[in-house]
Amino acid sequence: MGLDAPTGSLQTTDETVAEPESTTETRAGTEPESIALEARDLDVYYGDDQALQSIDMEIPEGEVTALIGPSGCGKSTFLRCINRMNDLIDIARVDGDLHFNGKNVYDDDVDPVALRRKIGMVFQKPNPFPKSIRDNVAFGLRVQGRDENVDAKVEQALERAALLEEVEDQLDSSGLDLSGGQQQRLCIARAIAPDPEVLLMDEPASALDPIATAKIEELIEELSEEYTVVVVTHNMQQAARISDKTAVFLTGGELVEFDDTEKIFENPEHDRVEDYITGKFG
Numbered sequence: 001m002g003l004d005a006p007t008g009s010l011q012t013t014d015e016t017v018a019e020p021e022s023t024t025e026t027r028a029g030t031e032p033e034s035i036a037l038e039a040r041d042l043d044v045y046y047g048d049d050q051a052l053q054s055i056d057m058e059i060p061e062g063e064v065t066a067l068i069g070p071s072g073c074g075k076s077t078f079l080r081c082i083n084r085m086n087d088l089i090d091i092a093r094v095d096g097d098l099h100f101n102g103k104n105v106y107d108d109d110v111d112p113v114a115l116r117r118k119i120g121m122v123f124q125k126p127n128p129f130p131k132s133i134r135d136n137v138a139f140g141l142r143v144q145g146r147d148e149n150v151d152a153k154v155e156q157a158l159e160r161a162a163l164l165e166e167v168e169d170q171l172d173s174s175g176l177d178l179s180g181g182q183q184q185r186l187c188i189a190r191a192i193a194p195d196p197e198v199l200l201m202d203e204p205a206s207a208l209d210p211i212a213t214a215k216i217e218e219l220i221e222e223l224s225e226e227y228t229v230v231v232v233t234h235n236m237q238q239a240a241r242i243s244d245k246t247a248v249f250l251t252g253g254e255l256v257e258f259d260d261t262e263k264i265f266e267n268p269e270h271d272r273v274e275d276y277i278t279g280k281f282g
């Protein structure tokens with residue numbers, strides 16, 4: 001996990017949590033599986049409306065976890081809780097705990113900006129800055145004052161985002177001149193350049209054509225070798241293809257089932273999940 005930043009730690013305003021607190025047994029019961037993120041009794045409200053109800057979830061480190069469910073069930077809301085992007089929405093209120101490496105990200109001493117360095121995000125619509133490819137990828141590094149070896153780090157991030165080969169002769173051209181799929185990989189490179197531990201992706205391929213989508217899917221699987229990936233998708237086939245774990249949210253902001261992806265798609269515990277998976281509603 002990570003290139004040169006310390007792993008397993010969340011720098012807060014006045015303390016550092018060094019090691020993950022919680023582990024759980026794998027299904028085989030042999031090796032302990034590290035937990036990167038853990039929601040405990042998490043409620044989210046927008047004004048008087050409750051968007052998430054009492055969510056408990058343990059997201060394993062170094063795997064792809066997909067969040068699926070019908071429109072409005074709270075998938076994006078949950079994703080935005082993880083790196084406190086909901087802080088930017090005035091009427092949003094969060095109750096309960098969201099632990100990252102054992103530290104509640106909603107504790108008063110957590111700096112959301114520092115948190116977002118560890119937990120990067122990629123959005124539905126590619127949103128490169130109107131800057132060169134190089135400056136897009138270098139953006140987070142420069143903001144952090146990590147100006148040493150920027151060119152090498154930019155190339156490394158582009159390589160990891162499976163884009164370097166296509167753009168290495170045009171690093172000074174505008175990021176906006178790339179195709180949609182390339183722009184999304186550029187945004188992924190920008191998100192991973194500062195070396196986060198977790199990558200949050202909100203429907204990262206839904207604005208792309210099938211070929212660009214296939215590249216992003218392949219990339220997500222590769223990224224999970226180094227990062228914990230949490231991805232919201234509307235596309236159930238995509239969730240089945242790329243994820244290790246799947247969380248099914250249903251209307252009302254309830255997490256109805258969370259398990260290995262194979263189990264969710266082949267033999268879910270809940271009839272409502274089966275109905276959703278088989279397209280009876282949603």
Ligand SMILES: Nc1ncnc2c1ncn2[C@@H]1O[C@H](COP(=O)(O)OP(=O)(O)OP(=O)(O)O)[C@@H](O)[C@H]1O
Nearest residue numbers: 046051069070071072073074075076077078089091
């Ligand atoms: N900024 C906001 N202000 C007020 N209500 C919001 C806001 N964002 C989301 N909501 C409400 O919270 C609920 C959950 O929305 P959210 O976007 O998290 O669902 P979702 O499952 O990601 O939906 P979709 O699949 O359509 O993107 C919805 O009822 C939505 O209207």
